[in-house]
Amino acid sequence: MMELTRKAEYAIRGMLYLARTEEGQSIMIGEIAREMQAPQAFLAKIFQVLGDKGLIRSYKGQGGGFALARPAQMITLGQIVEAVEGPIMPNTCLMDDSACAFKPTCPVHPVWRRLQAVTKGILEEVSLKSLAQGM
Amino acid sequence: MMELTRKAEYAIRGMLYLARTEEGQSIMIGEIAREMQAPQAFLAKIFQVLGDKGLIRSYKGQGGGFALARPAQMITLGQIVEAVEGPIMPNTCLMDDSACAFKPTCPVHPVWRRLQAVTKGILEEVSLKSLAQGM
DNA sequence: GATTAATAAGACAATAAAGATCCTAAAAAG
DNA sequence: CTTTTTAGGATCTTTATTGTCTTATTAATC
Numbered sequence: 001m002m003e004l005t006r007k008a009e010y011a012i013r014g015m016l017y018l019a020r021t022e023e024g025q026s027i028m029i030g031e032i033a034r035e036m037q038a039p040q041a042f043l044a045k046i047f048q049v050l051g052d053k054g055l056i057r058s059y060k061g062q063g064g065g066f067a068l069a070r071p072a073q074m075i076t077l078g079q080i081v082e083a084v085e086g087p088i089m090p091n092t093c094l095m096d097d098s099a100c101a102f103k104p105t106c107p108v109h110p111v112w113r114r115l116q117a118v119t120k121g122i123l124e125e126v127s128l129k130s131l132a133q134g135m
Numbered sequence: 136m137m138e139l140t141r142k143a144e145y146a147i148r149g150m151l152y153l154a155r156t157e158e159g160q161s162i163m164i165g166e167i168a169r170e171m172q173a174p175q176a177f178l179a180k181i182f183q184v185l186g187d188k189g190l191i192r193s194y195k196g197q198g199g200g201f202a203l204a205r206p207a208q209m210i211t212l213g214q215i216v217e218a219v220e221g222p223i224m225p226n227t228c229l230m231d232d233s234a235c236a237f238k239p240t241c242p243v244h245p246v247w248r249r250l251q252a253v254t255k256g257i258l259e260e261v262s263l264k265s266l267a268q269g270m
Numbered sequence: 271g272a273t274t275a276a277t278a279a280g281a282c283a284a285t286a287a288a289g290a291t292c293c294t295a296a297a298a299a300g
Numbered sequence: 301c302t303t304t305t306t307a308g309g310a311t312c313t314t315t316a317t318t319g320t321c322t323t324a325t326t327a328a329t330c
Contacts, residue, residue, distance in 0.1 A: 001220035002137040002254065003227060004247075006289065012243060028305070037236045042290050048307065061298030064305045077246060091139045101172045107269035108147060111212060112139075115257050119137065122250050134242035141318065163276070177319050183278065196327030199276045271330105278325065286317070296307070 002090070004081070010038040011046050011084045012077070012131075018056065019072040019132035026057075026065035046084060053083040072132055078123030088123070090115045137225070139216070145173040146181050146219045147212070147266075153191065154207040154267035161200035181219060188218040207267055213258030223258070225250045 013036035021027055029047060033040035047066055050056045057069045068075065082088060091112045148171035156162055164182060168175035182201055185191045192204045203210065217223060226247040 001139075001143070001216060001223050003224055004137075005287090009226065013237075016242070030305095039290065041292075044306075045290085045308095051307090058306060059298080060296075060304085060306045062300065062304050064298070066306085077243070089138055091144065102148075107151070107266045108212070110269075111257065111261050111266075115254060118253055118257065119250060122246065122253065126246050131242045131246075134245075140316090165276095174319065176321075179277075180279095180319085186278090193277060194327080195275085195277045195325070197275045197329065199327070201277085273330075274328085276325100276327080279323085281320100281322085283320075284318085286315105288315070289313085291310100291312075293310085294308090297305085299304080300302090 005085060007042075007046055007084050008081050010036070010043050011050060011080050013038060014043055014047060014066075015050070015055070015068070015075070015080055015128055016132055018066060018068050019075075019128050021067075023071075024067070026059050026063070026067045028065040032066070049084055050080070053079075055079060055083055068128075072129035073127050075128040076124050077126040077128070077131065078120060080128070081123055088116055088119050090119070140220060142177075142181055142219050143216050145171070145178050146185060146215050148173060149178055149182060149201075150185070150190070150203070150210070150215055150263055151267055153201060153203050154210075154263050156202075158206075159202070161194050161198070161202045163200040167201070184219055185215070188214075190214060190218055203263075207264035208262050210263040211259050212261040212263070212266065213255060215263070216258055223251055223254050225254070 014032050017032050017036050018027060029044045030040055032038070032047075033043045036043075047056065047058070051058045051066075054069055055075060056066050058064070058066050078088075091108075149167050152167050152171050153162060164179045165175055167173070167182075168178045171178075182191065182193070186193045186201075189204055190210060191201050193199070193201050213223075226243075
């Protein structure tokens with residue numbers, strides 16, 4: 001239950017690899033995929049999304065590749081996960097008012113909301129930098 | 136991310152319905168499904184599992200149906216969720232030592248473990264009784 | 271004991287989501 | 301203008317989710 005997808009797992013691995021490289025350097029997707037043991041084409045798709053979300057920057061052409069869009073201490077685990085998996089949401093009924101058949105009296109609602117808040121909290125307080133250092 | 140399945144949602148609804156009925160009474164799956172707005176055949180399957188896991192008792196034949204296997208204050212939200220969805224597990228690598236390519240140095244591991252513990256904690260401290268009363 | 275009313279068990283099916291791959295376009299560098 | 305690299309889009313396969321249906325069982329009642 002509540003499992004992370006491979007997509008998020010690869011996103012985290014890739015971001016960790018970038019975080020460990022010298023600042024200002026750009027790294028090709030092939031190297032990242034190889035070193036972090038992720039399927040290259042799939043990782044490329046994921047990095048496209050991370051780029052759209054402003055977490056990384058991409059450079060085309062010779063000498064191109066990817067780099068973090070900002071210092072690793074300014075990037076959180078939560079930001080990475082939400083970028084590729086969407087908002088942290090234990091139950092759909094939290095999202096869409098019309099989705100819960102038992103509103104406004106649904107008694108489980110407050111529990112989901114609490115779980116959501118705590119999960120967000122844990123993932124937001126972990127920076128990519130702290131992760132990269134622990135590697 | 137981290138979303139509950141319909142299966143768990145229906146399981147919780149069904150258990151809530153049982154918790155609200157007089158003790159010693161057994162209720163047919165048709166009534167539960169109708170009142171809690173769940174597909175009957177699907178709910179029946181789910182209740183089969185809840186029975187296997189010892190959360191409810193089933194009675195066949197005329198006057199049969201389902202009832203809680205123990206008082207609602209002895210049943211937790213966590214027990215219901217884990218019964219139908221399996222163990223709470225933010226990342227597969229927590230489960231299977233061979234599943235994480237970066238053990239034992241994977242730096243994200245402690246975060247998943249913490250998230251797992253906190254999630255379990257939240258779901259375990261909520262009893263079915265407290266939920267049923269809040270309804 | 272036959273009938274009836276309920277769940278149990280298992281097979282099956284449809285839909286959605288996850289996990290990719292591949293091809294062509296665009297951009298930047300040499 | 302050729303090469304190298306990512307971008308974007310289409311497509312495809314596999315797995316999980318969300319069910320349904322049919323045939324046992326089991327138990328109560330007539």
